[in-house]
Amino acid sequence: KAGVTQTPRYLIKTRGQQVTLSCSPISGHRSVSWYQQTPGQGLQFLFEYFSETQRNKGNFPGRFSGRQFSNSRSEMNVSTLELGDSALYLCASSLVGQGNTEAFFGQGTRLTVV
């Protein structure tokens, strides 16, 4: 069974640009969550999508957005990039909603903003 796949693995962007990250969940998982990981703040929850609807949202500015497609694949977008957006962005999928909150993570996308 394939795991969670995130693309790309690495990205370098310039301040002011926008970026789109992609996540393919484990087959059968309908919940996809996104997290930002930085050395200073640890893992912080961005948002969760379930059946194409945003179900939860963390405390991030509106520059951070996402969506989910009918096949459960998800994308997150960050507009007007700032230096502080440099981080490891992690996607997790789970069977939540079916009595199981266990989250399985992808390898992450390392975003560097210069």
Add this chain to the structure above:
Amino acid sequence: TQLLEQSPQFLSIQEGENLTVYCNSSSVFSSLQWYRQEPGEGPVLLVTVVTGGEVKKLKRLTFQFGDARKDSSLHITAAQPGDTGLYLCAGATSNTGKLIFGQGTTLQVKP
């Protein structure tokens, strides 16, 4: 605001020693998960505890969920260099995908 306080933040020990990592909160969690993360990789799920007082063992790792489901601990017996990594606890408070993470414990086991 729900918080998970994880301690210690850093731990450097010799091979063969025992250690315990703690995860504490004032909030009640419906379940708590422990992950291990290698540099540049995503966290890998080690265990999930659901019932207050539950104890689970994974080889030399023992996980415990507090009776009130507000805290958890991870105990490693006879640590080995292969145990080196970042250990994270994460709590779920509802039947959604949102997890609250502790700050993590960086463990270094020296041969």
